[in-house]
Amino acid sequence: MPSASHQQTHDIFKLDPGLIVRVLRDCFGLTIPNVQQITEVDTDHSTKVTVRQSDTVLRLTTDEGDLITVIEPQGAKDNAKPASWCWYVAKLHNKYERCRVELLVVCHDENAANWASKPIGVRGLTGRWVMPVRPLVLGPDNTPRILDPATASQDPHMAVLSALNHRRDRNITDILDALGGGLRKLEDSDLADQIAEFLEDGLGISSAGEHWRKIMDTWEVRWTSKSAQERWRRAEAQGQAMGKAEGKAEGKAEERAEMVLRILGHREISITQEQFDRILACRDLKQLDRWADEALDARDIDDLS
Numbered sequence: 001m002p003s004a005s006h007q008q009t010h011d012i013f014k015l016d017p018g019l020i021v022r023v024l025r026d027c028f029g030l031t032i033p034n035v036q037q038i039t040e041v042d043t044d045h046s047t048k049v050t051v052r053q054s055d056t057v058l059r060l061t062t063d064e065g066d067l068i069t070v071i072e073p074q075g076a077k078d079n080a081k082p083a084s085w086c087w088y089v090a091k092l093h094n095k096y097e098r099c100r101v102e103l104l105v106v107c108h109d110e111n112a113a114n115w116a117s118k119p120i121g122v123r124g125l126t127g128r129w130v131m132p133v134r135p136l137v138l139g140p141d142n143t144p145r146i147l148d149p150a151t152a153s154q155d156p157h158m159a160v161l162s163a164l165n166h167r168r169d170r171n172i173t174d175i176l177d178a179l180g181g182g183l184r185k186l187e188d189s190d191l192a193d194q195i196a197e198f199l200e201d202g203l204g205i206s207s208a209g210e211h212w213r214k215i216m217d218t219w220e221v222r223w224t225s226k227s228a229q230e231r232w233r234r235a236e237a238q239g240q241a242m243g244k245a246e247g248k249a250e251g252k253a254e255e256r257a258e259m260v261l262r263i264l265g266h267r268e269i270s271i272t273q274e275q276f277d278r279i280l281a282c283r284d285l286k287q288l289d290r291w292a293d294e295a296l297d298a299r300d301i302d303d304l305s
Contacts, residue, residue: 007201007202008164008198008199008201008202009073009106009108009161009164009202010055010056010071010072010073010106011056011198012157012160012161012164012198013056013058013071014040014056015157015194015198016157017038017039017040017058018035018038019157019158019161020038020058020060020069020071020104021035021038021060022155022158023104023138023158023161024069024102024104024136026144027138027142027143027144028136028142032060032062032067033062033063033064034062034063035060035061035062036061036062036063037060037061038058038059038060038061039058039059039061040056040057040058040059041057041058041059041068041096042057055070055071055072055073056070056071057069057070057071057088057092058071059096065099065100066096066097066099066100067099067100067101067102068092068093068096068099068100068101068102069101069102069103069104070085070088070089070092070101070102070103070104071104071106072085072088072103072104072105072106072135073105073106073107073108074105074106074107074112074116075107075108075109075112076109076111076112077111077112077115082120082121082133085103085105085120085133085135086120086121086122086131086133088103089101089103089133090131102136103133103135103136104135104136104138105135105136105137105138106138106139106161106165107137107138107139107140107165108139108140108164108165108167108168109139109140109168109277110139110140110141110273110274110277112139113137113138113139113140113141114139116135116137116139117135117137117139119132119134120132120133120134120135121133138165139165140165140166140168140169143161143162143165143166144158144162145162145166145169145171145174145175146158146159146162146175146178146179147171147174147175147178148178149178149179149180149181149182149184149185150182150185151178151182152178152179152181152182152183153181153182153183153185153186154182156179156182156183156186156191156192156195157195159175159178159179159182160179160195160198160199160202162175162179163175163176163179163199163202163203163208163212164199164202164203167203167206167208168208168276168277168280168281169273170273170276172207172208172211173208173211176208176211176212176215177215179199180212180215180216183195183196196216199212200212200213200216206254207254207257207258207280210254252285253282253283253284253285253288254280256285256288256289256292257279257280257281257282257288258280259288259292260279260288260291260292260295261276261279261280263292263295263296264295264298264301267295267296267298269295269298269299269300269301270300270301271301275301279291290305291304291305
């Protein structure tokens, strides 16, 4: 079952189909002809003997012909995926009168993005490429960090994508603060409600998700739409459910990971983004306690076992 983060990553393009044009243009420098229409098309590419289904497929009708864009979130390395991606590209190219096809792989994790960026496809004799497929990979390194509330207000859906793709970034709180400020500026309260709820679901139970909930809790006016009211009811129910053992363990691990990072920051010990992500993702309470103890006397990050 796809995670909430996975689901929200491609659903954001359904909320705002025009986002795909801005991503292709602004993040990859591609020249997109004038777009007349964008429609969502069937994601089922199965045959009688093979089941294949992509996440989201958009058809861009432009002045220079149609462009099919397959959007695939990818959370981690999966050696079975390239074969499916080749299938999607070939099937859609044939189904839609041999029109142009782009495959956009969206990764929140830098390691997954690096893996997805490597050449994929079908090889023949002596390793010769028979059908190479080169996806466009949108990862933390080429997703813009939107840190200005005015920019977030102008393009809130891009700001949401920025928050989702940088959810493990050490500066995620700045990105969320900018998005919160941007939503305050929106005249369309229903859209603000929708985005606030959407992002909360996407961030889930995480330090970033907790920060986002705190931002919303400090706002003077509660959301008034039906979806927002339901979100508040869910939040209350979630707060009660956090008493369960699994929720407690997850919460304790995140708290201790953040404590380790605070100690390192207070002692001005430099760490890389990879080390930051490793500490934040750790769920071994004993390991986190050991790191916390070692951080108190460490001279540099290498002193942590």
